[in-house]
Amino acid sequence: MSEEFLKVARAAREAAAELAPLPRAAKDRALRAVADALVEHGKEIIEANAVDVDKAREGGTSEAMIDRLRLDEARIEAIAQAVRDIAELPDPVGEVVRGGTLPNGLELRQLRVPLGVIGIIYEGRPNVTVDGAALCLKSGNAVLLRGSSSAYSSNTALVRIMQEALEATEVPAGAVQLVPGLTRDSVKELMRARGLVDVLIPRGGASLINSVVEESTVPVIETGVGNCHVYVDADADLDLAVQILVNAKAQRPSVCNAAETFLVHVDVAERFLPMALAALSEAGVTVHGDERVAAHGGVVPATEDDYYAEYLSLDIAAAVVDSLEAAVAHIRKYGSGHTDAIVTRSQGAARRFVQRVDSAAVAVNASTRFTDGGEFGFGAEIGISTQKLHARGPMGLPELTSTKWVYTGEGHLRTSKGTVIPASGG
Missing domain, CATH: 3.40.605.10 (Aldehyde Dehydrogenase; Chain A, domain 1)
Known part of the structure; x- marks a missing residue:
């Protein structure tokens, strides 16, 4: 040196x-x-x-x-x-x-x-x-x-x-x-x-x-590295899900707790995707989607690299999943263990998601943007x-x-027969 x-x-x-x-x-x-x-x-x-x-x-x-x-x-x-x-x-x-x-x-x-x-x-x-x-x-x-x-x-x-x-x-x-x-x-x-x-x-x-x-x-x-996800469950309030998604992505896209991927359950995809894509477009976000997302138009076809990406920009990857378990598997494969969110009205779904997603923070019906020392009440971080x-x-x-x-005794001694405390010599 x-x-x-x-x-x-x-x-x-x-x-x-x-x-x-x-x-x-x-x-x-x-x-x-x-x-x-x-x-x-x-x-x-x-x-x-x-x-x-x-x-x-x-x-x-x-x-x-x-x-x-x-x-x-x-x-x-x-x-x-x-x-x-x-x-x-x-x-x-x-x-x-x-x-x-x-x-x-x-x-x-x-x-x-x-x-x-x-x-x-x-x-x-x-x-x-x-x-x-x-x-x-x-x-x-x-x-x-x-x-x-x-x-x-x-x-x-x-x-x-x-x-x-x-x-x-x-x-x-x-x-x-x-x-x-x-x-x-x-x-x-x-x-x-x-x-x-x-x-x-x-x-x-x-x-x-x-x-x-x-x-x-x-x-x-x-x-710091944050490939954060928002999963929209089959039992989600879709209007709420759109608001959470746009906030998580667009409120401040260059930070590690911004969403970089959203996943939507197949049962609500046909209703949710038109709403979400329109709102994201209005916020200036480019969506990189799989075939089922891209079928709705206005989407860049996603590559494997897109799902690993921490964009830190007004870009987001998207995919349709067949179940909550498939969403969890996707997050396990591509996520960075930072923050992942579920939007759902089902307590059971929320519980399963929290138990199975192995990330530093898991959000239920809230934006990923809250993973922050100040927001958690710790002050600075x-x-x-x-x-x-x-x-x-x-x-x-x-x-x-x-x-x-730190342990404090009164002359404690450890012996084969147990603890001994000698009598004071004073």
Whole structure:
């Protein structure tokens, strides 16, 4: 590993040890100081961001992507407010998960503790730099940030300003670090920093996440890829189903909890499809459908790849299925385990769907767009985990912690005959 990388990784490691025992009040004061500094230094941030925007435009980047990259005064204020909001959230560190007194008198508690050093590899918007840092600090973790090279100037300014703000607080400034370098080599160093980094969280498209999962020697929490489904059951309220479908697809199509496929039971397909296709067309959505969907016209014939696709655009795949079980089989084959929804008036159908669909979130008569930490009442989130170990679904502050066991005795000794408590020598 390069000396540059080792320097920031070791600094984060040392800072993590200092940060972990700090009380909530100290962390909250530090977060508010960061928020104030971002607003105070807004002009510097905008100037640094302009360098990234100009490079992106010269490189032929689309205006949509440039808009995701761009920062202005209003966006900086929104980023700062998000940090203040995180300061108001409950601190998970020190929470007793479970515990009690054992028969031998030992007092046993399982406590939430920080993970340590979290590495975040992400694409796109520089606001993730601040969001990720704030969430890690609140949960007692140091963070190594590796954003996209397209936002390097912006991220450098943001991290510098956050570090300067932390220097006047009890939180060590080294707790927030930007991974140096613009090439893939710096990403590889972060992925292979086992022993310095406790966990990696990739945020971005499927190719980024797959690359991190396949190449990393550091434990990874997968987030974000969402091939979400809406299944319209034979007993669905079809008017309601149309509203849910259009909301799930078109309300914000570029996010991981947007619907990418809809399935309709054959018994209601002839009635539902004309309604759905008209509503989706009005919302600007292109439907990629199987033969039974395409028979209704105005549909692009679907390929196998369409059913695996996370479009993140105003496109959606569609198919007619012969049963609820066929819908579940389709989701199992093509889905990403993020969020899948059923629209039905049948409690039995809803129950079977919930039991058989193995996803991080399952919605009944509701849009897939609700799979979100804020919507679930957790406050901010670091991402949405689609794996099963450690965390699954929206990852709020508790998911950025591990646990430790603490047991307290009165000189308890374990012997072959059982527990012995020696008499006090005092």
